[in-house]
Amino acid sequence: MHIAIIGAGLAGLTCARRLQAAGHDVIVYEKGDGVGGRMSTRQTELGGFDLGAQYFTASSGRFRNEVAAWRKAGWVVPWEGRLVTLDHGVAQAAGRSGSQRLVAVPGMASLAQRLAQGIEIRAGQAVVGLERHGAQWLLSVLCDTVPVAATAGPFDAVILAIPADRALPLLRPVSAFAVRAEGAHLVPCWALILGFQEALNLEYDGAWVQGSRLRWIARDNSKPQRRPGEHWIGHASPQWSQEHLGDDPERVKEKLLKAFHEATGSPVNPIYADVHLWPHAQAATPLAADCYWDEGERIGVCGDWFAAGLDGCGRIENACLSALALAGAIRPEPQH
The missing domain is CATH 3.90.660.10 (Polyamine Oxidase; Chain A, domain 2)
Incomplete structure (x- = not known):
């Protein structure tokens, strides 16, 4: 599958590495200039x-x-x-x-920089909208150098690896999971x-x-x-x-x-x-789940705001476990 991942923090990078290793074609979009999110130096x-x-x-x-x-x-x-x-x-x-x-x-920050090696990352590009395109997804992407949003895709699946408050505007028009995500302020x-x-x-x-x-x-x-x-x-x-x-x-x-x-x-x-x-x-308050994956819609969410089987949230371990769970829920690309 051709998969777009929104967010180049630890969760997004971990998920990207696993999916790429499973044979998927992955592109990571990151609104900031670098990778790592709150793993920042x-x-x-x-x-x-x-x-x-x-x-x-x-x-x-x-x-x-x-x-x-x-x-x-x-x-x-x-x-x-x-x-x-x-x-x-x-x-x-x-x-x-x-x-x-x-x-x-x-x-x-150096851990994220090493995990990012070999991954195609579009830094400085903020995804501001998701749109269905038949059985696929189109992304609306903003960057500093262009005054209007550009369209990226189509993608077979989209993964949001960003904080809940940032994920909600993207999820509300396209996924019922937005209702649950509102509980993770x-x-x-x-x-x-x-x-x-x-x-x-x-x-x-x-x-x-x-x-x-x-x-x-x-x-x-x-x-x-x-x-x-x-x-x-x-x-x-x-x-x-x-x-x-x-x-x-x-x-x-x-x-x-x-x-x-x-x-x-x-x-x-x-x-x-x-x-x-x-x-x-x-x-x-963390969400009492590992991640979110809708096989029918092919949209997923992961991050450190999922409990992922731990007490509490917000830790590097939560982010990694949530990303691994999501990558594991997505079917491997068939080998030809």
């Missing part, structure tokens, strides 16, 4: 900053098999960061999760990016923060194979991010930097500071 004059996904764990056997292959290839390695809970500046050792924490090297997250001239000398590498605008902070350069320098990432809480969703970024940066100083007790000012908004960071 911001490149600056100070080096890279993992401003999205911070690390991942593997709890299911199927995902552990995937991770084992990534580790063997040298794409991911363990992160032995010292993690604590911070409550009004007081640090307490965080309990072990029981699962090893892993990171991609030399940045979280995603919450935003403001990310804070900080670079310092000198070490802060804090006795931890990451912390879950209590009683603060920030929910999580991490010393990014404590991860393996990162560029030297004092680099920190902060993630605001979902509630605070939602309340300040439309705020001016400079104002958000000022507030989150103050929260960082209060949480860490460090008076040192950064030489680099910026913020980034993830408008669809994590599903408030």
